[in-house]
Amino acid sequence: MTESTEQRRESPQLNRRRWLGLASVALAQLMIVVDMTIINVALPSITADLAITTADRQWVVTAYTLPFAGLLLLGGRVSDRTGRKRALLVGLAGFAAASVAGGAATNVTTLLVARAAQGAFGALLAPASLSLVATTFVDPKERTAAFGVFGGVVAAGSPIGLILGGTLTTSLSWHWVFYVNVPIALVAALGVVVFLRESRTAAATGYDFLGAVSATAGLVAIVWGFTRATQAGWAQSSTIASLAAGVVLLALFLLAESRVSDPLLPPSILRHRGRGGSYLVIVLMMAGPFGAYLFMGLFLQDIKHYSALRTGLAFLPLTLGVMLAVGLGSRLTTTIAPRFVMGGGLLLGAVGMALLTRLDAGSGYASGVLPSFILIGVGMGLVLPAALDLSTFGLPPGEAGVAGAMFNVSQQTGASLDTALLNTVAANGAAAYLAAHGSSVQSRVHGYTSATGWAAAILLAAAVAALLLIDTRLGKTTPVTPGAAEAGEAIAP
Numbered sequence: 385m386t387e388s389t390e391q392r393r394e395s396p397q398l399n400r401r402r403w404l405g406l407a408s409v410a411l412a413q414l415m416i417v418v419d420m421t422i423i424n425v426a427l428p429s430i431t432a433d434l435a436i437t438t439a440d441r442q443w444v445v446t447a448y449t450l451p452f453a454g455l456l457l458l459g460g461r462v463s464d465r466t467g468r469k470r471a472l473l474v475g476l477a478g479f480a481a482a483s484v485a486g487g488a489a490t491n492v493t494t495l496l497v498a499r500a501a502q503g504a505f506g507a508l509l510a511p512a513s514l515s516l517v518a519t520t521f522v523d524p525k526e527r528t529a530a531f532g533v534f535g536g537v538v539a540a541g542s543p544i545g546l547i548l549g550g551t552l553t554t555s556l557s558w559h560w561v562f563y564v565n566v567p568i569a570l571v572a573a574l575g576v577v578v579f580l581r582e583s584r585t586a587a588a589t590g591y592d593f594l595g596a597v598s599a600t601a602g603l604v605a606i607v608w609g610f611t612r613a614t615q616a617g618w619a620q621s622s623t624i625a626s627l628a629a630g631v632v633l634l635a636l637f638l639l640a641e642s643r644v645s646d647p648l649l650p651p652s653i654l655r656h657r658g659r660g661g662s663y664l665v666i667v668l669m670m671a672g673p674f675g676a677y678l679f680m681g682l683f684l685q686d687i688k689h690y691s692a693l694r695t696g697l698a699f700l701p702l703t704l705g706v707m708l709a710v711g712l713g714s715r716l717t718t719t720i721a722p723r724f725v726m727g728g729g730l731l732l733g734a735v736g737m738a739l740l741t742r743l744d745a746g747s748g749y750a751s752g753v754l755p756s757f758i759l760i761g762v763g764m765g766l767v768l769p770a771a772l773d774l775s776t777f778g779l780p781p782g783e784a785g786v787a788g789a790m791f792n793v794s795q796q797t798g799a800s801l802d803t804a805l806l807n808t809v810a811a812n813g814a815a816a817y818l819a820a821h822g823s824s825v826q827s828r829v830h831g832y833t834s835a836t837g838w839a840a841a842i843l844l845a846a847a848v849a850a851l852l853l854i855d856t857r858l859g860k861t862t863p864v865t866p867g868a869a870e871a872g873e874a875i876a877p
Contacts, residue, residue, distance in 0.1 A: 401579050402520055406530055408575025410537045412476060413513045415568045416506045417541025418548065419448065419483075420799060421674075424681045425549035425692050426558040433558065434492045442807050445678075447496040449803075452503035452510075453796035454600025457648045458593070460511035460789025468512040468519075469582045473573055475509025480569035487562030498562070507789075514788030516580065518776040527773070532714030535768040536707055538795075542673055543703035543761070546681065550696020595637055595648035602633030603797060610804035653787050658722070661853035662774040663794040665726060668846035669767060670798030672733040675806050675839035676702065676760050679832040680740070680753060687745055687829055701754060705761025713766040722770035723854040729766030730847035736760035737840035741833045745825050763843075767850075774854070802842065810835040 423430070423444055431441050463471035479502055486498030514534070521530040552560040609626035641647040654660045677699070684690040684698055709729070716725045736759030743752050775791035814831030818824065 402526075404575065405520065405579035406517060406533060408572050408579055409472070409513045409516050410534055411568065411575065412472060412509060412572040413534065414537045414541045414544070415479065415565055415572065416510055417538055418545035419502060419506070419565065420445075420545065421542040421677050422545035422549040422552075422561045422564075423448075424677050425546050425685075425696050426553045426561045427681075428685055429553055429558040429692065430495070434489070434495060436492050442803060443496060444499065445799075445803055447499040448503045448506075449796045449799045450503065450604055451500050451600065452506045453793050453799075454603050455504055455507035455596060456511060456789040456793045456796065457599065458596040459507040459509075460515070460787070461648060462508065463512040463515060467582045468516050469576060469580050471508050471512040472516065472576055475505045475507075475512065476569045476573045476576075478505030479509060480566045483562045483565035483569075487559040507792075510792040511789035514772070514776065514791060518788060520580075529714065531773045532710060532769050535714070535772045536710040536765075538768055538772065540703050540706045540710075542677060543699045543706065546677060546699040547696035547703065550691070550693040554691055554693035595640060595644070598633050598637040598640070599648070602630045602637060603801075604630075605633060606630030606801060606804075610801070610808050649790065653790060658774040658854055659776075659787065659790075661723075661849065662726075662771040663790055664853065665730070665767070665846050665850045666771055666791065666794035667798040667801075668842050668849065669730060669733070669764070670795060671802035671806065671839040671842035671846075672730075672737055672760055673702075673764055674799055674803050675737060675836055676740070676757065678803060678806070679810060679835050680757075683743065683829065683832050684749070684753070687825060688749070698749060698753070699757065702757040702761035705758050706765040709762040709765025710769055714769040716766070717770045717773065721854075722774060723850050726767045726770050726850040726854065727847045729763040730843050730850060731763070732766070733760050733763030734840045734843035734847060736763065737836050737843060740836040741840070743829060743833050745829050802839070806835040806839060809838050 427441060427444060430436065430444060436444065459471070459475075482498050482501035482505060486495055486502065489495035489498055517530055517534050518527075521527040548564065549561050552558075552564060605626050609623050609630060612620060612623040612626055638649075641649050642651050654663070680699075681695055684695045685692070690698065713725055713729065736756040739756045739759070740753070747753070772791065776787045810831035812831075813834030814827045817830040818827035821827065
């Protein structure tokens with residue numbers, strides 16, 4: 385029997401296993417993305433229960449996103465070298481254990497440590513998930529469909545987290561926004577074990593631990609600088625020193641990566657305009673959804689007095705917009721240059737965020753919030769399939785993990801920095817309005833609308849970056865093929 389005949393005979397079974405494996409990997413990715421926002425709806429309850437100050441509440445979010453972003457590149461390199469399936473399983477087990485610790489927390493210190501542990505294990509889990517998709521689906525049509533599914537999970541996970549967070553907080557308690565990860569991790573791990581084979585590179589690569597430390601320290605310093613700006617002002621020496629240290633550390637990291645023998649981030653990954661442009665777009669794009677999730681969640685609960693469950697359900701139109709637009713975005717990128725699809729989606733999101741600047745304390749949901757949620761959801765759904773595909777397209781399998789990590793680094797860095805920046809804008813805007821007008825309720829609304837205005841400007845900048853930097857058609861890029869795999873590379877069925 386010839387090899388081609390054997391492959392044709394096995395194809396239906398292998399195809400089923402691939403797609404079932406994709407479902408398992410997507411479930412693991414969903415858990416990570418959900419945890420970025422499931423906290424937001426529960427945050428008022430957590431803040432009250434654990435006596436967290438307003439200025440420090442952002443650390444409940446960033447304690448998760450910072451180690452996630454800083455350790456992702458190392459996690460991607462570890463998954464490439466030790467095995468992506470193994471890394472995924474270890475990440476799932478560690479994430480579940482950290483979630484149990486977070487749910488059982490009785491003080492803010494324990495909660496923040498648990499969130500940091502979630503981020504660290506997520507940094508191993510996320511690049512393994514994306515690289516398994518990239519190395520499993522090598523046929524261009526299958527690859528487009530697979531990344532459409534994966535992109536839908538990434539895009540819909542955040543609003544699903546808000547809905548789930550509201551449901552669990554209202555019906556049980558905020559502790560269950562952590563405990564829910566345990567059954568999800570178990571189901572995902574079972575599917576990974578059953579449907580996926582190990583995939584790793586046999587190339588002898590080292591681990592750039594110094595690079596991981598400098599990248600993480602740089603991110604922490606920048607976000608801490610934004611936090612100090614909220615508390616002490618932008619002109620304070622502590623704010624300036626922290627921001628400057630962060631910029632210097634990240635600059636040194638990028639410089640060192642071009643000189644070390646086994647870089648954490650190979651410079652060739654960033655030089656490709658499609659990949660580099662998509663990473664930048666994702667960093668900027670996160671200002672849109674995270675601005676909406678954070679400030680509209682607070683607006684609906686603190687100003688309109690929605691329950692946590694009602695607030696979560698209020699984000700359902702955004703979720704549906706994302707899910708519908710992801711399928712459309714996947715189809716469009718097969719015939720239209722990705723920069724136009726991404727640019728159009730970002731412009732829609734910018735319009736949605738700009739509309740939120742009109743809100744006041746008397747604004748209703750249907751007229752004031754709903755149109756923006758639809759525009760933001762559709763816009764973000766159009767962007768993600770192309771950004772995901774560009775992030776790993778055309779690379780040898782040995783670099784799939786670190787390229788997938790870089791996509792997640794962009795996402796988490798954007799989430800951390802955009803959240804810190806927008807929270808600072810909101811706090812300063814509210815304080816200035818309160819000093820001038822003396823209205824506590826309207827001052828908070830003014831802070832929220834100031835932040836959404838900045839978010840709209842950032843999304844507009846992201847649209848310009850997509851249109852100017854990304855000029856690669858996915859169909860004209862050489863895809864990864866099984867034959868291009870390095871020696872010892874095992875491709876999941």
